[in-house]
Amino acid sequence: MSPRPSAREQMLDAFEHLVTTSGERTATFDAVAAEAGVSKGGLLYHFPSREALVDGLVERLEALIDADVTAMTNAADGAVDYFIRTSSPDAVADDDPFDRCITAVTNLASSGRWPRAVEALSAMQRRWYDVVLDEVGDPVVARLVCLVADGLWFTPGPFDQATVDPAAARAPIGDVIGLLQGLARRSV
Known part of the structure; x- marks a missing residue:
């Protein structure tokens, strides 16, 4: 317990x-x-104060990011595989603490009243980018990996399922990861 x-x-x-x-x-x-x-x-x-609540939530996010970056850096199949897989909606458990905290801090940032929330989200993205860049060695490929991860995170539903048109099935997530890893190998 x-x-x-x-x-x-x-x-x-x-x-x-x-x-x-x-x-x-x-x-x-x-x-x-x-x-x-x-x-x-x-x-x-x-x-x-309200600022103290926001600061507390940002500090929580920073601790969760530390743990995620450590897991990403030490992932057996590499940072790109880890980052893409964990950004997919089907990889996030219901009521996931990290997902929930990112969402809350994003909501605070979008209000325009909490620059610390914007800074925390920017720092989170920089840290992920740095880990991906260390692995792939090319800033363009690293940026592409990060954009794909962002797109997956904002996709409303499992990546591998068909959209409204069942004939328009999406590529399996493993194929997307393989393509990104191939781009990284070509750019080295």
């Missing part, structure tokens, strides 16, 4: 959930406290 999250983590979970499901404007101190099952005073003790 996993340990019970701290009160602070429960409050961040509540903020993240509200931002992700209902939008930033609904994530008031009252709503976050109610969602976390704590008093507003308890919330304010840990997060005395």
Whole structure:
């Protein structure tokens, strides 16, 4: 059995959930406290301002990115394979903590009020790019891999399934990875 999250983590979970499901404007101190099952005073003790809540969520994202970059760097089949496979919607488990945190920070960034959220997302993308570049050795191919990963992450549904037209089946994800890896080999 996993340990019970701290009160602070429960409050961040509540903020993240509200931002992700209902939008930033609904994530008031009252709503976050109610969602976390704590008093507003308890919330304010840990997060005395809206900025502190955003900072807490950004710090969570940074820790999750650290873990992901480590996994990506050490992946048995290489960084490109790992990055593309984990960017596909069918690879993300329902209620995945990393996916949920990225979504929440993206929602905060899109409001235009939280430059720290924009900076965190930019840093995340730079870190992924750097790992891919280390593997493929070509900045153009590395950028292409990152764009494919972004496209997969924003694709609404499993990559390997047919779209509206069943005759227009998509290429299997392994074929996409093989093509990207082939481009990397040619550019070296």
